[in-house]
Amino acid sequence: EPEVTQTPSHQVTQMGQEVILRCVPISNHLYFYWYRQILGQKVEFLVSFYNNEISEKSEIFDDQFSVERPDGSNFTLKIRSTKLEDSAMYFCASTGWDSYNEQFFGPGTRLTVL
């Protein structure tokens, strides 16, 4: 069964460094999302992406964040200069065309900023 994959599973970085989190959405899906979940808190929406551009973003998604679909399969989230409070699980999700607009989540990348 097709699934969303994410790499790496765990990323440790120093404060101020740039990180790129990678996602491979389900192949025939058209909408892509990034969410984050700080330990012990609820899942928070970051950004949605469709037709090679951002369709919506939250207040969390500031100038330090960017997304890209560099080729036909990968979808990346870049954090330019990480802060301690960026430590969280980052989930990628994708959806195709169905009546429920069901989003399929990847396994997540745990980002630890030291």
Place this chain on the structure above:
Amino acid sequence: KNQVEQSPQSLIILEGKNCTLQCNYTVSPFSNLRWYKQDTGRGPVSLTIMTFSENTKSNGRYTATLDADTKQSSLHITASQLSDSASYICVVSRNDYKLSFGAGTTVTVRA
């Protein structure tokens, strides 16, 4: 404000017993309501999705109900197993596909 409230925050049940989780929402305009299971350190996995016209939906031992008038939903787990230990998240989708997440209920099943 579009909010999703879940209760209880956590619960512990014995293996083989049943439990019911609650979800109240104020999200509008409503499109559908989903229940996800999230194992520790993993991504959410969809259990059920219901539109406003669907009152109940089952997925194995999981049965979700929806009352769109009172904006309440429940997830019933029957004959719990150790593998049911997880966080269960209620997520409500608006017509513009934006999702509102509940904080989740952490279920611990003990032998």
